[in-house]
Amino acid sequence: MTKDELKELLRQFKRGRVSEQHIINELTAPRFESLGFATVDHHRQLRQGFPEVILCQGKSPQQVAEIAARIIRRSQPLLATRATKNHYLAVRKKARGVHYNEAARTLTANEPKNPLRGRGVVLVVTAGTSDISVAEEAVVTARMLGNRVETLYDVGVAGIHRLFSQSNKLMSASVIIVVAGMEGALPSVVGGLVDVPVIAVPTSVGYGASFGGITALLAMLNSCASGISVVNIDNGFGAGFAASLINKK
Amino acid sequence: MTKDELKELLRQFKRGRVSEQHIINELTAPRFESLGFATVDHHRQLRQGFPEVILCQGKSPQQVAEIAARIIRRSQPLLATRATKNHYLAVRKKARGVHYNEAARTLTANEPKNPLRGRGVVLVVTAGTSDISVAEEAVVTARMLGNRVETLYDVGVAGIHRLFSQSNKLMSASVIIVVAGMEGALPSVVGGLVDVPVIAVPTSVGYGASFGGITALLAMLNSCASGISVVNIDNGFGAGFAASLINKK
Amino acid sequence: MTKDELKELLRQFKRGRVSEQHIINELTAPRFESLGFATVDHHRQLRQGFPEVILCQGKSPQQVAEIAARIIRRSQPLLATRATKNHYLAVRKKARGVHYNEAARTLTANEPKNPLRGRGVVLVVTAGTSDISVAEEAVVTARMLGNRVETLYDVGVAGIHRLFSQSNKLMSASVIIVVAGMEGALPSVVGGLVDVPVIAVPTSVGYGASFGGITALLAMLNSCASGISVVNIDNGFGAGFAASLINKK
Amino acid sequence: MTKDELKELLRQFKRGRVSEQHIINELTAPRFESLGFATVDHHRQLRQGFPEVILCQGKSPQQVAEIAARIIRRSQPLLATRATKNHYLAVRKKARGVHYNEAARTLTANEPKNPLRGRGVVLVVTAGTSDISVAEEAVVTARMLGNRVETLYDVGVAGIHRLFSQSNKLMSASVIIVVAGMEGALPSVVGGLVDVPVIAVPTSVGYGASFGGITALLAMLNSCASGISVVNIDNGFGAGFAASLINKK
Amino acid sequence: MTKDELKELLRQFKRGRVSEQHIINELTAPRFESLGFATVDHHRQLRQGFPEVILCQGKSPQQVAEIAARIIRRSQPLLATRATKNHYLAVRKKARGVHYNEAARTLTANEPKNPLRGRGVVLVVTAGTSDISVAEEAVVTARMLGNRVETLYDVGVAGIHRLFSQSNKLMSASVIIVVAGMEGALPSVVGGLVDVPVIAVPTSVGYGASFGGITALLAMLNSCASGISVVNIDNGFGAGFAASLINKK
Amino acid sequence: MTKDELKELLRQFKRGRVSEQHIINELTAPRFESLGFATVDHHRQLRQGFPEVILCQGKSPQQVAEIAARIIRRSQPLLATRATKNHYLAVRKKARGVHYNEAARTLTANEPKNPLRGRGVVLVVTAGTSDISVAEEAVVTARMLGNRVETLYDVGVAGIHRLFSQSNKLMSASVIIVVAGMEGALPSVVGGLVDVPVIAVPTSVGYGASFGGITALLAMLNSCASGISVVNIDNGFGAGFAASLINKK
Amino acid sequence: MTKDELKELLRQFKRGRVSEQHIINELTAPRFESLGFATVDHHRQLRQGFPEVILCQGKSPQQVAEIAARIIRRSQPLLATRATKNHYLAVRKKARGVHYNEAARTLTANEPKNPLRGRGVVLVVTAGTSDISVAEEAVVTARMLGNRVETLYDVGVAGIHRLFSQSNKLMSASVIIVVAGMEGALPSVVGGLVDVPVIAVPTSVGYGASFGGITALLAMLNSCASGISVVNIDNGFGAGFAASLINKK
């Protein structure tokens, strides 16, 4: 139940279209559900506008399937990240209508039909081809949360004219997610060109002294362009979620 | 010249209230100015809505004064961060109406009279008393950029009821900046409660294995709450700037 | 032989129920036994209340089996941690009554029948589902050492109401072990609510800048809540052992 | 108000020795007090048995004095750590009966007259002479919290017979705090000898690759002796507080 | 004596313009000179084209003065880096014609009158104003080694049009030294635009997670632009020296 | 199209040997080509003298094959680094004349027939046998870019006479690439002997505290020999490219 | 040829028992041999008393076999470390009499029959069972170099009486190698008891914050016992070699 659904419920009750028993049931439904190995936070959709997202990494396929089943059962939108094929197979046994996006490593169900009204465009940009997997996680996340999303891939600073030639896309976005590994310089260049929030996502792309993304992370945190904020290495989900919160308003 | 001022100028010209010569002068004014030791980016206000901000650290008082004078001369708003008393004294000799905020370590001039219309509240929260200096840099920055700002200080997780008792403030903000040192846990708790963007600012407050803020930085990057983004250690300015970009829309 | 058994033996001797030869044999039994590749410390049970615990990691199945056999032969309780299936199979060939707990990765034998009298409850809490494996190592360890153990899993700070709803459990424990990965914030919140010792266990759960548990470890070491102490990353055994020493008194 | 005081108050009320108005006032007294720069947690004594402890580092003398005055005004015990002479001078102006311990860098007031009944001995051990300052912070903390404390200084592993000659002290303690810098080996040796909880405190004593205490911290976290838990570098306060929580039971 | 001077000497001898005794003296002059605390390498000019350069840091003013005097006495060019005012004062007492450049922190003597023939331009670029001190060390070094040097300061990526407007300078250089702190992104952008060698110099300019230049260093090492090589943090001297070796050919 | 080809084209046009339509086509050909997952920079050959080099690591065989095909189709020289056998097989399906060098892990096509006129020798030196794979990447890169290359392998500092016996090779090179793992000392020794640019390549050869090449990288950055510059760990490609830019002039 | 063999050769020549041609052949034999991928240092036995030792890690079985064959062909003793079964199989094809020690991961041939006269005992001690593999590398190395070697395994500080009970062995050794992982405390305790050189070998045994042996390495470098020196993580070979150099005198 989102905040909007709650408002609607209260209005329906006032107008007598919904019984007292019904609204009491709805309001006293448990705020979380204990599975022993997990305590599913059903209240999160009301509190934050989206139900609990499942981070599959570190969870067994069975555990993911159990949690996913409970979310789908309540007709809530499902988003599970860092899912392997095995996670997908286990979930599919428990619930229908689940989609597996291999590039983004996501499981989704009950996807929104259309972007929510009033939202601008979330633009997802990558420095290289190898950054696309992380970018796609951001794309799926932002779409699940009701946003329109566009992409601009492989426009890193070693051939900076590729970025400049697309300045229209940059200028018309409401929020920009910039995904880069190696030296992580692209967010600084983008951040110096636009006047909308830029979320930088370092990736583990690179070798040697890229240290699995630490170099890109540090570079982004030290950006000389103003107003850039950063999420964890390879955290496309976090960037997509933050972009959606920003785009909402 | 901001984008709005540019639009206005073009309209005035169309209506004949501004001469061709005047608009040509305005449009062909140099986009930057070279001082030898600095290349002042006068185009930034048009591109990003605010002129170049001066990071005083690493610059001599004379250098800061020269750059500040050029900004003030154009009646642009001035914001200089990490300013010492000596920077202030040098600027004061070159220009009038400059204010020094010792807690925030900022120099400002041509401050906006009122918050810009249509903006929500930027809420700045700290975990402890020692984090306030960084928080104040965020406060000054967000105010200079036209935002209404409220604060909630010293409500860290060791006495979490202090935060919960202020949930009204949390729920009514448009963007929340959470400033914390030591274990940097507060943004995760705040991020789990609200549905607006949260910008986390790690501070160098702590000792031993806090490593000058690295621990807080890492904790914030790894937050289990969705949608938190992070800026550099002690970077109150960056958080205030990002919050303003988010609040604008 | 534990201290209590030693006391009993001396009393029996005094009362003439045990021969001089018998007590001399007991007291002069070798304090350790050399297997070439290992020097088994048989004195530890007397000194510390529990025989040597075998860390299987880095030892071959054969080595573990040899050491385990010597412990079981003396009817001492056996605890082996970080055991793989192969370790289990090798031990099973050498000794009877050995149990393998796959989740906790432990081998046990001669388990205590009941918790020791006079002990309070050791409560083991996790932030997420992925932390459960480490938590179970703590559970098995504390039980082997004679403690009553309860658990509370997946109650991390992103949905903090899940924790608060269980405050009864928190308030009635004698020692609390808090297991968390990622930003490691849960021990600070728990530590701020209770007045019993809290042992924090960082886990390697997370990705990117969680650095295999370093972030959680650092966060816990820097906790702003008083009285929290920390063990090594993924060291459920150490936490269970320390909790037992605390609970003993 | 501690839990014991609360119980007493309720009994007095039941017996009619305390008016309804009085108990209502006591129970509805604000749980915290906002000073703008600080939110003093007056509820902590009830929740955790001791009022908020002030970490002076990072706070101005005036800020510390304001907070200390509020604690002393309520006749609560005061403990402020990492205090400089300037902090002391500022507090002394605001409140009477404050003591400054230069070695331990603590400010105290309303110290307990005697150790609490039923408590064992907290033993504080150091490896070297340079570790004593941190050890003394633990000593003062444990004493303020009502414990009997003994010390054993400069008995590091390079002359291990110094430690063994004091085994009586080791064996009769209820909790042992071991403070060491450099290679931090002493807790492992102590932990192998005793059957009570050992809290290890790494110190920043050393040079070169001691990295300000990181080496000692890491060594303690990796101790091969069972049941050792660790606090932050130079965190004598944390060790003293944890020892007191353990000793309480 | 440089290689060219050696060739000339041999030719003069062949033509009888120089006596046998003279050439023997020259060729048998000691290849180094021991001062007890230093072993001055007089052979280096012949081997590498420039005499030993003195790194003043870590040496006392007296030590620097002794070494400098021996170099000047042989009419060799003197270059001493990281010199303080005290080093300068000590050297001035021992030798004439020494110049102190406070911004570059260099001492020089016997400077070359003109750039060597056949050399192109060494262009030194900085991202910010605070990087200029390191850049000037590179400028002085390259000039002492006989190169023509031009500069382009404060053209960092946050206002990338400042760089593009100077593409003439970039395109006409023979070697480019790019000096940057913070996220160190500028060398990647420059390296993507030109087809001459680019030497990147990270500086310690920045704060928080810039870690005294480590972030810039790592970013430069991971540059996605081809053909960039990197020197130590703040090592303007090394960059100037390498640029001169490259420019020589 | 290289710069030389562009010059030729313009001259042909002036002389009337090339039609206006033809030159317009050439000059307006797209500067990059979007494949969705990649934005191939066709302008790079004109700007930097060599087309985009493909870093295979992190790209799927299909992606590499698509990009390679587009480069070969334009008769441009192909260089792909860190290629696996699978990358090779995929490329071979799309294009002819591709060579796979397993030691160097490179794919090449349209190799230059002869070294370019006027170039000196690029000498590639290794400290050990295990460094040869990285060295070969440098060799292939430099050859593809038109340079003459010689090698000197396994002449590390533990048997320094092996290096000195080859001083002829060292003295006659125009640029020297020194490849070393472990303590990375060889570039310092080479750099002290020669007067040409030395590019140091740290390798991940070693164990324990070599930290995958970090030790060699740091040693090279801190070389006491003047004029050494450094590339990323195992970055033979970068060293070969930089050497070629230097050798060009 | 060792120094002793050289002396003997010269004496034989003087006495006329060896022809001029023979001694010239011996003395002018090449000091190294180039295999393309390796430059075998045949002079090392004369210079350092033992021929080049082969580090197999990073070399192909074929490369190791080629080098080994050349050493064995000259009847020199062969020692190859970090050898896998595959290295062994390749060498066995090229040469006879090669032994593979799986625990120590060494290949040896032409082993000395007896320890050299006048040498004391090299004692190799380990803290745990998992450290034995590294210890065995030291044992094999020291034996190959002509030393008598004794061992004392699994006597770590958690049960320190195991060490003290063997003080005879400790006191009668000429050099002691102490091998330990985890907190690396054993060398400090041993170093405080004896008056002979102690060489500490950190191992990668441990988990979590042992960081693959970094913790043990740092602890050993910071030992408070005087006169301990340290080699690389898991470098049993280096310790055995250093012990032999010490024992020689």
Added chain:
Amino acid sequence: MTKDELKELLRQFKRGRVSEQHIINELTAPRFESLGFATVDHHRQLRQGFPEVILCQGKSPQQVAEIAARIIRRSQPLLATRATKNHYLAVRKKARGVHYNEAARTLTANEPKNPLRGRGVVLVVTAGTSDISVAEEAVVTARMLGNRVETLYDVGVAGIHRLFSQSNKLMSASVIIVVAGMEGALPSVVGGLVDVPVIAVPTSVGYGASFGGITALLAMLNSCASGISVVNIDNGFGAGFAASLINKK
């Protein structure tokens, strides 16, 4: 009392030249002395051949003076390292005949008159002039322990002929201490030339990525020359002590 003195005492007693009471007094003298802040280990001279050495860093001048007085009172040789002028002044008030060596930062008393018989030469080598302070600490330590010491300063690898020209000194030493900062390459070169033990001492000399000596430390630990062992950064004392233990035999 050293071991030799103990032997002599026992012989004297046997021959009746020393009374029973005297020898009982000597043998039962306390093995350590407690000063509250320090537990002076008087037994160390017997156990290790030299009394406790005082590390002044971290101790107050008064503490050092108290300990030093007790050592001098027993006519034992005094060595105190990392002493400041203030430590010296405090000791001088308590005891006579104390010498302060400012370069080495040592306090000494009761120095040995001559080197002990039968000892070879300890050679101390530095790479640069700035390493001399650490080297001098090693020199003073080795001399206090009865060794003959020679030095060879400023012969680093950038001018390697300076080292080779002194090969006589290298070849005639019994132990060599090599002190170097920056890239720490000198021990590898020395270690490849000699057949005696080499102790490497990294120093904190350098800047930027030398990280206060970490780079030199790591380089030395990874030396490709066999038989090098390493001590802590700037630990001249440890190197001198280890060299003396090696030289003793």
